[in-house]
Amino acid sequence: MIGPSRVAELDMPGAAIETTTSRPAQSYWNESWERLRHNPIGMAAGVLILIFGVVAILAPLFSAVLTHFQPQSVDLLATFKPPGGAHMLGTDELGRDTLTRLIWGGRVTLGVAFLTVGIALSAGTAVGMAAGYYGGWADDALMRFVDMVLAIPAIFLFILMSILIHPTPVTLALIIASVGWGNVARLVRGEVLSVKQRDFIMATRSIGARDVRVMIRHLLPNVLPVLIVAASLGVGQIILIEAALDFLGLGIQPPTASWGNMLTNAESYFYHSAWLVYFPGVMIFVTVLCSNIFGNAVRDAFDPRLKS
């Protein structure tokens, strides 16, 4: 759209003076991607997560080629070795190689985290869509249910459920998602309510499109940005929760390595092998930091107005 330059209201102090110059029109997704691309810190964080993800997926390869150890191979002759030599980051109380366990642990942690996000998003979107679209008593009922689920303190719910259900990576993901979906549902419902008002929805329905079709083909694409932002921002929190549960012994059980359960016995390491406390914690910290930064970058890319 080629147009003349315009000057906005100058009367208030502090008003931003904006001019639009002529530029070809771009789709919302392209524009968002452009904004994201030009955020160097955000992109760096995203790339780092990608690298972690790739390493996690290729864990067996790294075991074979880089460290030459398996995550669960015990070597009682080499317990509590400090970093250096064959064991690049040292060993733990059973002589297991720390670096190998960090790599495999990342696999578990990241795997559970992404699975959790997937479950929470799916369930939350389905419920939120239905509530927002149908409105009325269905909306009230569904949202009251969400209120109830969200009223229970998450950590207690997790503890409760880990007694009832034996924690494997999959069940753990289900447990953690059982709270997360509620917030997603609220978010989606909000978006749907605002999009629902728009004329094109009415137009679609007036030509006889079925509800599900309207929801999937028309509402969903509009809700997607919010979901993507929520997912990006949520991954970090989920990793922290998962790590905490593992640390408490209520999540992934040893001998399977996860960053959290590598710290379960940390107090006993203090006096002689402090590095065993540092490494897993740093991994968690860096991963969560990157996903938070990336999440913020994604949110800013989709809606720069939200930036303070």
Next chain:
Amino acid sequence: MLAKYMARRFLASIVVVLGVTAITLALMKTTSGSYVPGIDLNPSLRPEDIARLRADLGLDRPGWQWYITWIWGVLHGDFGHSMIDGSTVTSHILDRLPNTIELTLTAIVIGVIIAIPVGVIGALRHGSKTDHTMTVVSVAGFAVPQFWMGLILILIFSVTLEQHGLPWLPSSGAYSAVNGGDFFDRVEHLILPATVLSFFYISTWSRFIRSSMLEVLSQDYIRTARAKGMSERRVVYLHGLRNALIPLITLIGLELPGLVSGGLVVEVVFGWPGIGKLAFERALQYDYTTVMGVTFFATLLVIAGNLLADVLYGVLDPRIRYG
């Protein structure tokens, strides 16, 4: 107006409580029936024992009976009995609750005291190096696992200091078992866990205050205030901050529900004898009923806390109070 608002919120809360009870019941039912948690780990239990336990837990009664009994019990302050030793959950709660509140309230107070100045400075000096540093620290603060931070602090302030012969802070308990219990002893024990717990609050709230202040300072009434010829300090603190703090009250209010549950991990790391640690200990012993009772209690507090926060907001914002 305020009374009507409060009544509405209260009714909504009741509905949620009833619903949570139903969920609790459903959880029990879906996993029990023939399964009593922890049973299969104890090979010495005979079928008769299992049957007796099930009867004790009320698993052989229809759902709605259990529902009524439970609600009735809760109204009388009965949150169930332990599966392990038969002690009442209520007695444990009464025992541990003060400790948890002591810890989390302290953390909130520390959080507020530090977050407000940090946030205000960030807003007043936004864009500067100071502001950027503060933002970076906040962002980092979000990413640190609480339990790990606790471990590191113990490592530094308890273990390492002790190893170097310097005065060190205790790493567990609310007070020393030997010669302890006085005010300073308790404070000593409180410092590390409260600091860890407050870190999250400081990170969140300082950023929030900052953006709230920035928004408030761009409002028209701030321009009016300046046009009336008052000092910038008065503009910022009397006219600006007062408005910026209102949403913070809501945020703090949102934390009140978490008062009981938020400290669980910290309690475990620091051996702090609170409700969270109670739930954790009992969970390890598969004492399902105790964990259930404590969870329900905590949920009630969450709902009450939400209600309180709503009311607080209504009181503080004149637009609702006199609206």
Next chain:
Amino acid sequence: MTEPLLEVKDLHTVFNTKEGVVKAVDGVSFELYPGETLGIVGESGCGKSVTALSIMRLQRPGKIVGGKVLFKGHDLVKNTEDEMREVRGKEIAMIFQDPMTSLNPVYRTGWQVAEPLRLHHGWDGKKSLASAVSMLTRVGIPSAAHRARDYPHQFSGGMRQRVMIAMGLTTTPAVLIADDPTTALDVTIQAQILDLLRHVNREFGTATMLITHNLGVVAGMCQRIIVMYAGKIVEAGPTTDVFAHPKHPYTWSLLRSIPRLDADRHEPLKPIEGLPPSLIDLPSGCAFHPRCAFRVDRCPRDVPQLQTVNDTQQAACWVTQAGTELKGA
């Protein structure tokens, strides 16, 4: 001739933006005499508000880069912040466009109206509140003592603007600057507020600067008006003269574009051609020339200065300075 109360001399205020330097106030000079009502007219973005804010030194993030603002002989541009605070709200008061957002929502109205008295006269709470209540009564708020305890959101738009006016007048300032005080209000309320301003001007003798984009507002209110365009003053003079025979094509076009009840039903409306210019990238010569019906060769080349064109009027236009009358269909 009495001494002017306020003399703005060649004021320049700019905003530094990513896209360039915006010359919001580009060499503005005028005077305000005691007790008079001066209207400053112009469309959005012409610089009238920034001029007023510059007088109060509230133009941030803009910067005053040249000129003087003489108030009772003293240059406000050279004042320190502390010195300006003695002036603001005490000698020169300013009220703003939207009374809803211009009052602090969390403090009682009476307290806010009394604040300038506490600040500048050092009065205590009781005394200042009593004075505020009496001022509220004088601006037409019924049961003022009661209403002073109310919060801003409990007032209607018109009442809120009265509160703002009361707040501005409590210290009986020499000058009241009203930045578009009626736009946010219903038409019937607008008339009441303008009445109030007229009344205040007569009773207190406060010199009033009324900023607006609405020619109808200045017609009934102001003795003299200034017309601004693209950061400059293009015309100045007594209201009746300017309306009767405008000496700048912009003013002329503005007056012509107002729909008239006595016009022929089939006559098309006469808007001003073109769009307002970008203040970063002004047209060469006279800023209005691309839209001007009277344009001559000189206009795109040289920037006209504000000069006297007859006994009472000034205009910045090559055409009228040469003596030509502005006439047209």
